[in-house]
Amino acid sequence: MSELDAERIARSYLLRVAEPPAPALADFVGEFGPVAAAERVRSAECPPKVRDETAARRAHDYAERDLERAEAGEARLVIPEDDEWPAWPLLSLAVAQSRGVSGVAPPLALWVRGPARLDEAVDQAIAIVGARAATGYGEHNAAEVGYHLASRGIPVFSGAAYGIDGAAHRGALSADGTTVALLGCGVDVGYPAQHATLLRSIGKTGAVVSEYPPGTTPARHRFLVRNRLIAALTGGTVVVEAGRRSGARNTAGTAGALGKVVMAMPGPVSSAMSAGCHALIREGEATLVTSVDEILETAGRFGATGADPSKPRRRTDRLGPEALRVHDALSDRSARQVERIAAESGIPVERVRSLLPALELDGFAERGDAGWRRRTAKT
Numbered sequence: 504m505s506e507l508d509a510e511r512i513a514r515s516y517l518l519r520v521a522e523p524p525a526p527a528l529a530d531f532v533g534e535f536g537p538v539a540a541a542e543r544v545r546s547a548e549c550p551p552k553v554r555d556e557t558a559a560r561r562a563h564d565y566a567e568r569d570l571e572r573a574e575a576g577e578a579r580l581v582i583p584e585d586d587e588w589p590a591w592p593l594l595s596l597a598v599a600q601s602r603g604v605s606g607v608a609p610p611l612a613l614w615v616r617g618p619a620r621l622d623e624a625v626d627q628a629i630a631i632v633g634a635r636a637a638t639g640y641g642e643h644n645a646a647e648v649g650y651h652l653a654s655r656g657i658p659v660f661s662g663a664a665y666g667i668d669g670a671a672h673r674g675a676l677s678a679d680g681t682t683v684a685l686l687g688c689g690v691d692v693g694y695p696a697q698h699a700t701l702l703r704s705i706g707k708t709g710a711v712v713s714e715y716p717p718g719t720t721p722a723r724h725r726f727l728v729r730n731r732l733i734a735a736l737t738g739g740t741v742v743v744e745a746g747r748r749s750g751a752r753n754t755a756g757t758a759g760a761l762g763k764v765v766m767a768m769p770g771p772v773s774s775a776m777s778a779g780c781h782a783l784i785r786e787g788e789a790t791l792v793t794s795v796d797e798i799l800e801t802a803g804r805f806g807a808t809g810a811d812p813s814k815p816r817r818r819t820d821r822l823g824p825e826a827l828r829v830h831d832a833l834s835d836r837s838a839r840q841v842e843r844i845a846a847e848s849g850i851p852v853e854r855v856r857s858l859l860p861a862l863e864l865d866g867f868a869e870r871g872d873a874g875w876r877r878r879t880a881k882t
Contacts, residue, residue, distance in 0.1 A: 653680020
């Protein structure tokens with residue numbers, strides 16, 4: 504047996520013997536490694552807190568059976584030792600835990616069904632969450648946002664629940680984009696039952712993910728625990744509709760605690776399903792967004808990928824910062840030498856010399872016998 508196989512079996516065992524999140528067990532595995540930690544848990548040779556988390560199931564050694572069951576259902580166990588492990592986004596959980604935030608221990612491993620690689624799926628991903636008892640307004644917006652994010656290559660994560668979650672997944676699927684469903688049960692359980700077809704569709708092109716072993720039944724507390732993974736694996740969370748007390752607000756709160764971007768869409772002031780969104784915005788816990796462009800702009804690191812229709816476009820909007828400074832240093836009345844342009848723009852002479860021909864090709868500058876001048880747009 505290879506070292507990686509031994510680590511996979513050990514983590515499969517550990518996922519079943521402790522109910523996530525298991526902070527003491529996570530720290531124990533981090534200190535001793537999965538194989539040694541599993542051996543000590545089996546023999547109860549571990550600290551009291553670890554024994555408390557594993558006492559009820561310590562003898563439930565179904566690791567190989569779980570791996571075989573997953574393989575039969577075309578699922579796999581992704582572990583931190585794999586190249587596919589989404590280490591960077593999950594680091595936010597470990598950091599938050601070290602700062603005393605409760606209930607955010609990182610997962611020991613993740614069961615995955617679907618062709619999407621986790622390390623690729625989390626890149627620039629956005630979570631869309633909201634009420635199960637969503638209104639037509641909410642489902643329409645969730646589907647639209649899911650569709651337009653996916654059509655721009657942004658993976659869409661959600662929880663596969665009724666209402667907003669399901670609409671977001673369907674929107675992403677209709678754009679032939681990547682969507683990932685995080686479950687509060689085993690990836691083979693197919694819950695909720697009415698979303699069995701949806702989950703199969705997600706599993707064909709994206710991924711269905713859970714830290715719960717195959718066959719694990721759904722439970723309310725498991726969905727709340729699952730929410731930390733939705734928040735951690737994505738760069739930003741959009742709450743489309745939410746009541747004042749809801750799982751969506753729980754996800755938003757966790758995302759905020761992890762240092763992730765939280766956004767909320769406004770709704771009718773008379774709608775109870777938008778009261779949670781309005782509270783998040785009013786209390787400064789979320790940024791108000793009304794479009795995909797605003798979502799991408801607010802998420803920041805992705806950059807805005809579309810134009811704001813409320814703002815007029817200029818020819819120079821597509822220039823990079825250095826090219827724009829060189830362009831501004833040109834005059835449309837008189838030609839200037841490269842040295843003067845460099846002094847005006849603050850850009851080194853060598854860099855100015857490389858930028859000016861590109862500006863000329865794009866129609867922003869023209870060269871003459873006396874130097875360079877700005878080329879004005881023809882009407």
